Amino acid sequence: MFSQTVEYALRAVCHLAIQSPKSCTTEEIAKVTKVPTAYLSKVLQGLARNGIVKSQRGIGGGISLVKTPDELTILEVVDAVDPIQRITTCPLGLKSHGENLCPLHKRVDDALAGVQEAFSKTTLAEVLAEPTTSFPLSESVPSQDVDE
Template sequence: MLFTKSTAYALQALIELSKYDKPIDVTTISEKTAIPKPFLAKLLQNLSRNGFVYSFKGINGGFVLAKNPKEIKLLDIFKNIEDKDTLVFYCSKSKDDCTRNRGSICELQPFFEKMEDEIAIILDKYTLADFIRN
């Protein structure tokens, strides 16, 4: 599967945050997106550590986008949340790095490598702004 629930939730949360100029708390984002609050809190902390959102503590605290939605690429979100190099299939980008030591006999690896490259190109074209309704 290309996108896990984590990536889908991260996208939903970022889209929700794009609607506000001020920090929005986890409870509000959870209510508006129907994302479970504990799961959302972990995702937002991850996004904060990696520069997608700013986190503010205190009574008026919460999260706010750290960048313009036009600068947040879908590929970057995916790589951050999924924390892996492959997008679709758990297959090495090189026959020499095959995790099962079968690279020299694998007939599928060239296909998956090409598919990975093409999907990365597509994901790199889209930004968060492409998913925000006006």
């Protein structure tokens, strides 16, 4: 239902949020998120083109978030790599339906709207802050931060 690319992008952004505002190399993100390095590179290029991350070439370079984790929603990430396509006009091209979707397509579009709504209301910061026994990308919940 969601593409592999969306899953990869979310993992990557999640790691970047954890490390924020530090930048990370593609290599490092790939290792932590278990995404094929070469493909992740393409995904990150997409995120960069759409203003979610910025990239810096050369020594000391890497990828970092453009926004802070509390300003960045899951929806923005999803839409950057694989936009949620709402149904705006009748897929059969029926003239009389136009903007006014028939009940069938209305139900489907409502489902899409629900996903969009849910994703738009969740920031990366919220995902990372949520108290839980399992922490994104990590085998254990980070206890007290050791040091930096």
